[in-house]
Amino acid sequence: MPETTIDSMLSGLRRSYLEALPGKLETLKQAVATLDFAELIRIGHQLKGSGRSYGFAPISDLGARIEQAAYDRRQALLEPILIEFRELIQQLSEVSEPMEKP
Numbered sequence: 387m388p389e390t391t392i393d394s395m396l397s398g399l400r401r402s403y404l405e406a407l408p409g410k411l412e413t414l415k416q417a418v419a420t421l422d423f424a425e426l427i428r429i430g431h432q433l434k435g436s437g438r439s440y441g442f443a444p445i446s447d448l449g450a451r452i453e454q455a456a457y458d459r460r461q462a463l464l465e466p467i468l469i470e471f472r473e474l475i476q477q478l479s480e481v482s483e484p485m486e487k488p
Contacts, residue, residue: 444474
């Protein structure tokens with residue numbers, strides 16, 4: 387398989403990952419609103435593991451913080467983390483836009 391095809395596939399995977407993040411943020415917001423700590427732990431753990439795999443270490447860091455705050459049932463920590471997550475998603479989408487253009 388030519389290297390450009392692999393690069394293209396990886397770029398597509400990274401783009402798909404970024405496109406899924408707003409949905410994860412909405413799910414996290416809902417879980418905070420309903421104090422669904424199990425869901426917060428699940429998604430936080432998922433983000434912690436997947437962020438670095440796709441080359442987005444800050445997502446892994448936020449995922450770890452979400453997971454720990456949910457384990458500790460520290461609701462007051464979750465809102466600021468979600469604000470950071472929303473801002474990070476915005477920054478990453480702005481940076482990735484040029485990759486999407488032909």
